[in-house]
Amino acid sequence: MDHVLELGGRESINRSLAAARVGGRIMIIGVLSGFSQEIAMRSIYGKNLHLIGLSVGSRRHFEDMCQAIAEHQLRPVIDTTLPFESVPDGLRRMESGAHQGKICVDFGG
Incomplete structure (x- = not known):
């Protein structure tokens, strides 16, 4: 996968690392299992992965997202x-x- 959305579930970070392509990006948008996780560092280095932590956006971002969801019937x-x-x-x-x-x-x- 080029882009993986990681929600921070139990052991899901390592599944996300495995699913990402070489040079892929993993967007970490949640920490459902807490802030401490065991991570397969070999995958990060071996695949040159980019892990990006995303926080909640502005109200305008939320409104734009809601409009896009409605418009595209997601x-x-x-x-x-x-x-x-x-x-x-x-x-x-x-x-x-x-x-x-x-x-x-x-x-x-």
Whole structure:
């Protein structure tokens, strides 16, 4: 991959390093598992990767993003939608790292 968006999930940084092409860029946009991670340094050096930490932008950036999402009809990737009573199952799935996309909770309202 030329560009990888890294959300900071458990062990996902090393999957992102593996997925990036030589000279690729990894944008770190979250720290879901905390600020301390074990990183495969060999991948960074061996592939000449660029790791870039991104923080939240301005209100104008947010408004522009919302407009682009609406204009291009972008939709999130949803892995699973669970009823509220199955939240523990969703948390276990998230902890396992087996999900690909968002785990949603349906409150049945």
